[in-house]
Amino acid sequence: MKKIQIKTVKGFNEILPPESFRWRVVEDKFRNLLEGYGFAELRLALLEPTELFARSIGGETDIVEKEMYTFLDRSDRSLTLRPEATASVVRAYNQYSLGKLSEINKLYYVGPMFRYERPQKGRYRQFHQLGAEVFGEGSFYQDAETLVMLAQFFHTLSIKGAALHLNSLGCEACRPAYRDHLKDYLYDRQESLCEDCRRRISENPLRALDCKNPQCREAVTDAPPISGALCDGCRQHFSGLCGLLDDTGLDYQVNPRLVRGLDYYTRTTFEFLAGDLGAQNAVAAGGRYDRLVEELGGKATPAFGFAIGFERLMMLIGSEVAPLSSPFAALVPIGEEALRYLFPIHVELNRKAQVTTLGFQQKSLKSQLKKADKDGVTYALIVGPDELNQGEALCRNMRTKEQTRIPLSRLGEALRELLP
RNA sequence: GUGGGUGUAGCUCAGUUGGUUAGAGCGCAGGAUUGUGGCUCCUGAGGCCGAGGGUUCGACCCCCUCUACUCACCCCA
Numbered sequence A: 001m002k003k004i005q006i007k008t009v010k011g012f013n014e015i016l017p018p019e020s021f022r023w024r025v026v027e028d029k030f031r032n033l034l035e036g037y038g039f040a041e042l043r044l045a046l047l048e049p050t051e052l053f054a055r056s057i058g059g060e061t062d063i064v065e066k067e068m069y070t071f072l073d074r075s076d077r078s079l080t081l082r083p084e085a086t087a088s089v090v091r092a093y094n095q096y097s098l099g100k101l102s103e104i105n106k107l108y109y110v111g112p113m114f115r116y117e118r119p120q121k122g123r124y125r126q127f128h129q130l131g132a133e134v135f136g137e138g139s140f141y142q143d144a145e146t147l148v149m150l151a152q153f154f155h156t157l158s159i160k161g162a163a164l165h166l167n168s169l170g171c172e173a174c175r176p177a178y179r180d181h182l183k184d185y186l187y188d189r190q191e192s193l194c195e196d197c198r199r200r201i202s203e204n205p206l207r208a209l210d211c212k213n214p215q216c217r218e219a220v221t222d223a224p225p226i227s228g229a230l231c232d233g234c235r236q237h238f239s240g241l242c243g244l245l246d247d248t249g250l251d252y253q254v255n256p257r258l259v260r261g262l263d264y265y266t267r268t269t270f271e272f273l274a275g276d277l278g279a280q281n282a283v284a285a286g287g288r289y290d291r292l293v294e295e296l297g298g299k300a301t302p303a304f305g306f307a308i309g310f311e312r313l314m315m316l317i318g319s320e321v322a323p324l325s326s327p328f329a330a331l332v333p334i335g336e337e338a339l340r341y342l343f344p345i346h347v348e349l350n351r352k353a354q355v356t357t358l359g360f361q362q363k364s365l366k367s368q369l370k371k372a373d374k375d376g377v378t379y380a381l382i383v384g385p386d387e388l389n390q391g392e393a394l395c396r397n398m399r400t401k402e403q404t405r406i407p408l409s410r411l412g413e414a415l416r417e418l419l420p
Numbered sequence B: 001g002u003g004g005g006u007g008u009a010g011c012u013c014a015g016u017u018g019g020u021u022a023g024a025g026c027g028c029a030g031g032a033u034u035g036u037g038g039c040u041c042c043u044g045a046g047g048c049c050g051a052g053g054g055u056u057c058g059a060c061c062c063c064c065u066c067u068a069c070u071c072a073c074c075c076c077a
Helices: A019-036 A050-056 A062-066 A086-095 A140-156 A175-188 A195-203 A205-210 A214-220 A232-248 A310-316 A336-352 A365-375 A385-390 A408-418
Strands: A047-049 A069-072 A078-081 A105-114 A126-135 A162-168 A266-274 A282-288 A303-309 A329-333 A356-358 A379-383 A392-397 A403-407
Touching (some): A019 A126, A047 A050, A050 A078, A050 A086, A086 A105, A126 A140, A140 A232, A140 A266, A162 A232, A195 A205, A232 A266, A329 A365, A336 A356, A385 A392
Antiparallel strands (some): A047 A078, A069 A078, A266 A282, A282 A303, A379 A392, A392 A403
């Protein structure tokens, strides 16, 4: 291109029509479902102090180490575009003392997240999440209810292939001992581990369980599963959850390798995995984080949350075009006098409701009808010199091709009567 | 950060061993006897063939560099 075109930043994808209509349909369904379950929306800052994420997600995670959009502002504060929203929700929960409004808080959000990764199918630098968090409820009943709600969401969207994978990561009482145990195990086998996993032994040994390197998978096949190391409380929580899921008939599989890349999870973690998403196959994920509120300076509060990848979700939904909302009628003037006559009527009609279109370019009747058809209008109101003389507009039903005459004096009124 | 693939019209793509005016479908605009849409037909607009350099009498085509997009690794939503 000879002219310099300014384009979007790499990995920042924009949603154009008709895709934007499809997005809104899905988003509305999400909102309705969540609000039906008692969730309220939070609209949060996209930019946060960097330390929020370093402290919540974990300093040694990939997200914090190399995937954040971090920069200094004009007063040299380190700011970061949020890579996920849970940290921000917790920050807001503490900042505004939302816990004092009611004992249990259910909050949801919809919006963009930012990670500086190499873009690929299902992974973008700016991507969108639909997410929710529940504060103040530590019972496994909450875990179960939320998972069932998520499954219901997929169901209403006719998504079949989302499989629920579940695990428990234990809590502060039992995880440290397991971590040490696993460290020893990995240390003994470090020869057969990949470079990353060798590094993980000291930093974040659980992650080695999740490594996709075939050698590592091999080396880790008979690693001690965390399920055997859970304390009584965690074991009861997990088996309680599984029991409730069994009762409600929600299919799931326990996956002892499911570890997640964020440090704040305790007890339940889960992912909904979908087959045809390519390599990025998690469409939704989340879990319990009973320590995070306190770690970020609040009162000790149990919490459970999840996030759905919007783009990935839309990939699963197929591409039936959402019905575009279209104007009800086209005003079709022939000649300048007619255009001049119709303009105030058009404006007046649309003041009450968005019902008519009017082209200003004085095109031929044929091309105006063609346009009206493309716009999907139900009626075309044709007004040319003849109609002006006779004081009647020609009203053409675009579906049935029936044409009737309407006195110009009661054009607006007649049109409103035709509205469904 | 590391690999592979691909950049030709608004979109999806053809383009013969390098040869003169670069094509199709869709979309867009106009038309097919007076002022009537969808189907069909005709016509038209729209491309420095991603950018720069090189080889050659001659490059969309071959070589190099860059860049963008894309898929995968990695990581995750």
